[in-house]
Amino acid sequence: MTLFDLKDGECATVQAFTGEMELQSRLVEMGILPGIKIRRIKTAPMNGPIELKVRGYHVSLRQDDACNILIQQ
Amino acid sequence: MxxxxxxxxxxxxxxxxxxxxxxxxxxxxxxxxxxxxxxxxxxxxxxxxxxxxxxxxxxxxxxxxxxxxxxxxxxxxxxxxxxxxxxxxxxxxxxxxxxxxxxxxxxxxxxxxxxxxxxxxxxxxxxxxxxxxxxxxxxxxxxxxxxxxxxxxxxxxxxxxxxxxxxxxxxxxxGETAENSFPIFLNDDIAKALYPLKEMFVEHLNYNERLANAQALRLVTRKSTLEIYNDLSANGMAKDESFMRTLRENRQAAVEALEDVGIKHRIMEATLRYEWLDSVLTTDRVHIDAKLTEMSYSEKVDKILTHKWAGPAIFVLLLYFIFQSIFTWATVPMDWIDRGVGWIGNQVLQLLSAGMLRDLLVEGVIAGVGAILIFLPQILILMFFMTILEDTGYMARVAFMMDRFMTRIGLHGRSVLPLMSGYACAIPGIMSTRTLDSWKERLITILILPLMSCSARLPVYALMIVAFIPAVQVFGFLNLQGLTLVAMYFLGTATAFILAKIFSIFIKVESKSSFVMELPPYRTPLWRSVLHQVFNRGKLFVVNAGKIILAISIVLWFLASFPKVEEVVVNENPIRTSYAGKIGHTIEPLIEPLGFDWKLGIGLITSFAAREVLVSTMATIYNVQSDVDDVVQLKDAMKSDLNPKTGLPLYTPLVALSLMVFFVFAAQCMATFAIVRNETNSWKWPLFMIVYMNGLAYGASFIVYQGGLALGFG
Structure with a gap:
């Protein structure tokens, strides 16, 4: 499954990335790597970006990009 | 420094x-x-x-x-x-x-x-x-x-x-720098692939082992590092073109070698470094993972502030509160400044004997600068709110909430901050678009940003509203003056959004966009830092704008006072025959359909240097033509000015509205376009902005005034 499928409030572990390189390199630089535990906090109003908690901080990314992050619950 | x-x-x-x-x-x-x-x-x-x-x-x-x-x-x-x-x-x-x-x-x-x-x-x-x-x-x-x-x-x-x-x-x-080795473990495959690059760095650029390894790793991971080396070689930093060619070839060879053994070179540096860090920080990592499901303070606050419905509603209410308080809180200090400037003018009148110098000081310098200083309280209040929203971390939430909407109109959630800074001043706003990675989104944000009503328009709106819009209550609780101000901000903002969508369809630029943005924890702002920030911005406004305004006030006073007429004809306005009057009269036919007379015409010309200059221009014009040796209150002067042909008031609420709408759209601030030239690296975009904004201004004002006349307001 992908991060897109994860429900708000649930935890998962990042498995791999697909898709655009720019996004991947940005994510890995911020420490969002395969093996890291994340929690999906919420979805922004108007079905906007999602908010994640990872390594003790909060980060937001778009739903389109979330489709490119493979996870395991 | x-x-x-x-x-x-x-x-x-x-x-x-x-x-x-x-x-x-x-x-x-x-x-x-x-x-x-x-x-x-x-x-x-x-x-x-x-x-x-x-x-x-x-x-x-x-x-x-x-x-x-x-x-x-x-x-x-x-x-x-x-x-x-x-x-x-x-x-x-x-x-x-x-x-x-x-x-x-x-x-x-x-x-x-x-x-x-x-x-x-x-x-x-x-x-x-x-x-x-x-x-x-x-x-x-x-x-x-x-x-x-x-x-x-x-x-x-x-x-x-x-x-x-x-x-x-x-x-x-x-102390001495410890010459230590690269701490991160490179397995044989990676070490072998990086070796030729590492050796190049050691031999040609005299890097030590650790730095050479680090740069080789970065170069293989991110191709953009190569561009940086290329740019540097143009500045005579790196050795020569053959070095760059070998660097490129060796990088390509390394990438292929790594791909052959199944290593994802594009995330290699981050993977290696974080693996190493996580091994060094094991206790921290355990601790952080344990806290993953724990709800932090910021998360609790965000339950409300970024809530699906409450979040955007609170944001809109906050904006209304800010704009309304600009009007209500500023009245008292504005009154002080008004009286202070009047007092200084009168002192100078008594101290100096009548003559050119006194006229210049009282009618040019004091009246012109005073007319701008009076709006300082409003600008400071706006700056104060903007700084607090930024420093608490709320601005990042605004970007988070607005991203979906912004993407639909061809922008980015991160465009919200530059656009909102545009309410204060377009110049820092345009500069802060650098945080947008995608060139297309950045360009469109810059193009529409001057439509966000900046603080320099506030003096113009404020003057027109105070003079011509009655302070009555509508729907029982809203003040018509505050509502008019909000309407002007709304008009600029809504038009900006519509144009963003249009531009995003027509501007074809290759660029990628992603939205990976940190949501920092909510923090209490450091009050001292907020106040300093507000003070610095205020100082910038007074000093920078003040310089231009002072110069223009003096030039205007000269244009308005010369050539001196020998005999003052009764009921003849001396400014009418001055240089300024002649310029104003020349452009009057062009602006008459918008409801503007030659005096506003002079104001429109001078406000191309900076918008707020319109106010000081009007102040100079009215002081020059007033017979009483006193600094007149500008709004009363404009209200009581009569049309010589009809004998009716020259400026009506409809003219005020038309003028405000003109100011919402018009390209008037030279400094803005100089910044756009810098940031886009060409005159093409600033010229495009000047054309589209002024076209829009003329069209919208025309519709407001002629439409208003046709409907019987006038």
């Missing part, structure tokens, strides 16, 4: 929101921007600080960055700077790597990159006040592992650890 190479100098590097600017302020005493929005520190800031023994050193504050890989413009600035240093171009004596103790591994990622440079690094472990009791890392061991000079726990907000940081800095400057 230039860096004095005789003195030691220190560079501050750190992630966005790590408190880097707060430490800069703490050390230099120069208060500047402390912000929670990622990437707000675009400009390079230099200050002077003192060691504990009194010796001086210079401190450079670099933009916040997550890594030394050039991705966005801010990061590119840092990466280029760092490459200059390692090539021997005025390197700092020490780097302070600012690390947020609540967010250790991600912050130390950048530290590991800095430690490779061969420049001493001191970590300022900031925000220790937030983690004091639960911090379990041995700092001495960590410093040795990282190969850096020292790690100093501190809190910039609570102001402790400063002395220890200064001691560590001085010690690291005096």
């Amino acid at each position: 230039k860096i004095n190479t005789q003195k030691s100098w220190v560079a501050l590097v750190g992630n966005p929101n790590s408190g880097k600017t707060a430490i800069f302020n703490l050390l230099t005493g120069l208060n500047q921007k402390v912000s929670n929005y990622p990437g707000v520190t675009v400009e390079k800031k230099i200050g002077t600080a003192h060691f504990n023994d009194g010796n001086q050193f210079n401190l450079l504050d670099l933009p916040g960055t997550y890594s030394l890989t050039p991705e966005s413009m801010d990061e590119r600035i840092v990466t280029e700077q760092v490459l200059h240093w390692i090539h021997g171009h005025e390197p700092p004596n020490t780097i302070i790597s600012v690390v947020d103790a609540t967010n250790l591994s991600r912050n130390l990622y950048l530290t590991t990159q800095l430690a490779d440079l061969g420049i001493p690094v001191v970590v300022a472990l900031n925000m220790m006040d937030m983690v004091k009791d639960e911090f379990s890392i041995n700092l001495e061991t960590l410093a040795t592992d990282l190969g850096i000079a020292a790690i100093v726990p501190m809190s910039a907000t609570e102001k402790w650890g400063q002395k220890e940081l200064l001691d560590a800095l001085q010690k690291s400057i005096a």
Whole structure:
């Protein structure tokens, strides 16, 4: 499954990335790597970006990009 | 301020929101921007600080960055700077790597990159006040592992650890840099692939082993690093073209070799560094993972502030509150300034004998500058609110909430902050679009940004509203004056959004966009820093705008007072026959359909230098033509001015409305277009903006005035 499928409030572990390189390199630089535990906090109003908690901080990314992050619950 | 190479100098590097600017302020005493929005520190800031023994050193504050890989413009600035240093171009004596103790591994990622440079690094472990009791890392061991000079726990907000940081800095400057090896383990495949690049760096650029390994790793991971080397070679930094060619070929060979053994070279650097960091910080990692499901304070606050329905509603209410308070809170200090300027004018009138100098001072200088100073309270109140929204971390939430909407109109959630800064002034707004990675979104944000009603329009709106819009209640609780102001802001903003959509369809530029943005924890703003920020912005307005306004006021006074008529004809306005009057009369036919007379015509011309000049222009014009030796109240003068042909009031609420609408759209601020020229690197875009904005202004004003007349308002 992908991060897109994860429900708000649930935890998962990042498995791999697909898709655009720019996004991947940005994510890995911020420490969002395969093996890291994340929690999906919420979805922004108007079905906007999602908010994640990872390594003790909060980060937001778009739903389109979330489709490119493979996870395991 | 230039860096004095005789003195030691220190560079501050750190992630966005790590408190880097707060430490800069703490050390230099120069208060500047402390912000929670990622990437707000675009400009390079230099200050002077003192060691504990009194010796001086210079401190450079670099933009916040997550890594030394050039991705966005801010990061590119840092990466280029760092490459200059390692090539021997005025390197700092020490780097302070600012690390947020609540967010250790991600912050130390950048530290590991800095430690490779061969420049001493001191970590300022900031925000220790937030983690004091639960911090379990041995700092001495960590410093040795990282190969850096020292790690100093501190809190910039609570102001402790400063002395220890200064001691560590001085010690690291005096001491020798330990020539240690690259701490990160490279397996045989990777080491073999990187070897030719590493050797090139050692031989041609005299890098040491650690730095050569680090740069080879970065070069293979991110192709953009190659561009930076290329740019540097253009500046005569690297050796020559054959070096660049070999570098490119060796990189390609390394990439292919790694692909053959199934290593994802594009995430290689981050993977290796974080694996290493996580192994060094095991206790921290366990601790952080345990807290994953725990609800932080900020999360609780965000339950409401970024709630699906409540979030946007609160944002809109907040905006209404801010704009309404600009009007209500500012009235008292505005009245003081008004009376103060009048008093000074009268004093000068009594002190000096009648003549040209007195006329120039009273009618030109004092009236013109006074008419602008009166709007300072409103500008300060707006700045105050904007700074608080930024410093608390709320601005990042606004970007988060608005991204979906912004994407639909061809923009980016991060465009919200520059656009909202545009309510204060377009110039810092346009400069802060550098945080947008995608060129297309950045360009469109710049193109529409001057439509956000800036504080320089506020004096014009305020004058027109106070003079012509009655302060009546509508729907029982809304004030018509406040509502008119909101309507003007809304008109500009809505048009900006519609145009953004149109531009995004027609402007074809290849660029990619992603939205990976940190949502920093909510923090109480440092009040001293907020007040300094507001003060600095206010000073900037008074000094910069004041200079232009003073010059224009004097030129205008001259144009309005000369040529002197020998005999004053009864009922003849002297300004009518002056140079200014002639210019105004020349353009009157063009602006008559908008409801403007020749006096407003002069104002429109002068306001092309800066919008607020319209007010001082009108003040100068009315003072010149008033017979009473007194500084008249501008709004009363405009209200009681009669049309010589009809005998009816010259300026009606409809004219005021038409003028305000004109000001919503018109391209009037020269400085804005100079900045756009800088940021887009061509005259094409600023010229395009001048054409489309003025076209829009004329059209909209025409519709308002002629439509209003047809409907019988007039």
